[in-house]
Amino acid sequence: MRTPSRDDKNDTLLPPLAGDEIAALAAAIDRCGVGVLKAAVPRPLLERSRRYVDHELKQHGGQYFGLAGREWIEESPLAAVAHSNAIEAILKGLYRHATGEAPDLRPAAPSLRVLAGSVGLRHSYLFHYDSYVVTALVPLMIPSAPYELPGDLVLFPNLRRVRRNAIVNIIEKVMVESPLACRIWKSHWAQRRFGAQVVKMEPGNIYFFWGMRSLHANQPCLPRSIRSTALFHFGDPHAGTFLKRLSARRHQARLRRLGQMANASQAE
Ligand SMILES: [Fe+2]
Numbered sequence: 001m002r003t004p005s006r007d008d009k010n011d012t013l014l015p016p017l018a019g020d021e022i023a024a025l026a027a028a029i030d031r032c033g034v035g036v037l038k039a040a041v042p043r044p045l046l047e048r049s050r051r052y053v054d055h056e057l058k059q060h061g062g063q064y065f066g067l068a069g070r071e072w073i074e075e076s077p078l079a080a081v082a083h084s085n086a087i088e089a090i091l092k093g094l095y096r097h098a099t100g101e102a103p104d105l106r107p108a109a110p111s112l113r114v115l116a117g118s119v120g121l122r123h124s125y126l127f128h129y130d131s132y133v134v135t136a137l138v139p140l141m142i143p144s145a146p147y148e149l150p151g152d153l154v155l156f157p158n159l160r161r162v163r164r165n166a167i168v169n170i171i172e173k174v175m176v177e178s179p180l181a182c183r184i185w186k187s188h189w190a191q192r193r194f195g196a197q198v199v200k201m202e203p204g205n206i207y208f209f210w211g212m213r214s215l216h217a218n219q220p221c222l223p224r225s226i227r228s229t230a231l232f233h234f235g236d237p238h239a240g241t242f243l244k245r246l247s248a249r250r251h252q253a254r255l256r257r258l259g260q261m262a263n264a265s266q267a268e
Contacts (some may be wrong), residue, residue: 002026014040017106029030029094033157033197037090037206041081042137046203048077049140053114053228054234063117067190073110078230081138082110090208091234094134098210099162099235106239108136110234114149115227116217124151124220126254127185128177129169130211132233133162137209139201143225151221154191158213166243173247176215177254187217201229 014037017025028035056065067073073082081087092103109132115123143150163169176182184190198219201207209216209231219225238244 007186009018009129012080013042013045016089017093019036019093022090023097024092025208026094026151030158032207033155033214034153034199035208037208039204040206041204045077045080045141045203049230050228052076052078053065053226056112057114057116057226059233060114063119064115064123065154066111066113066121068109068111070110072112072265075113077213078110078112078138081223081230081232082108085124087136087206091134091136091180091232094208095235095237099237103237104181106236106237108234111231111233113229113231114225115221116225118223120227121220121223123184125154125186125217125220126154126177127154127182127214127215127217129160129173129215129243131238133210133212133235133237134233135209135211136232136234137147137207138232139203139205139207139226139228139229141226142201142203143221143227148225149219149221150200151225151227152205152220155197155221156185156191157197158216159194159215160211160213162210162212162237164237166238166241169238170243170247174250178238182217186219196218216247 004148023036045071056067062065073079087141088108095101097104139152160172163172176185185196190196199207218227236244236246
């Protein structure tokens with residue numbers, strides 16, 4: 001995968017990828033569970049995004065928080081990612097590859113997750129399928145000091161197909177996302193048996209995976225650490241349906257049980 005040019009005038013993030021480069025990214029996701037676009041986020045944008053996270057974290061008392069929806073991102077440096085023509089083309093290309101259908105006209109749903117403090121500790125090993133076909137994960141702050149835990153991404157790659165039937169989708173989600181099921185997915189036995197991948201994330205890279213097909217969660221971080229990721233979810237086959245609203249309410253209840261009363265950040 002080529003390194004983006006800072007001189008590109010059409011996009012503040014990176015130049016558009018060619019069709020065969022997007023196909024190679026899709027093939028990597030099919031094969032390994034994750035496709036990586038290396039050195040895609042310029043250092044100055046990363047620094048501005050980290051300052052934004054630091055500021056927001058102070059507003060949230062130094063504890064876990066999540067932001068979702070369109071408003072927050074327009075006020076944050078990460079708007080550069082949301083408005084990137086290159087990222088939009090990649091998400092659409094991947095969606096087309098995964099479904100064989102024309103891509104969704106709706107833009108990607110952006111969210112921000114910040115794991116910090118004792119509440120952040122509870123937001124680990126919450127295995128789930130996303131409601132969206134394609135997930136782009138942009139690591140902003142990953143603990144890397146000695147004796148810290150990085151909160152690696154744990155992914156069971158491509159366990160199921162894209163679910164077009166909303167009822168099948170929600171039944172499967174209820175089954176595999178329960179607290180009991182999460183304890184099983186967390187075990188070494190299940191991770192070996194079902195071929196889990198542990199992905200070490202490096203800020204600057206962008207990680208793509210089939211969020212609807214791959215069961216995933218993050219490992220824990222220490223309460224004193226800060227782990228921050230931006231997520232861009234694309235292509236929800238069940239958008240606007242009654243079952244989708246039901247699923248969203250179930251997700252909100254799950255967050256409330258964890259003591260997180262603010263906005264949702266994990267694409268349920
Ligand atoms: Fe997710």
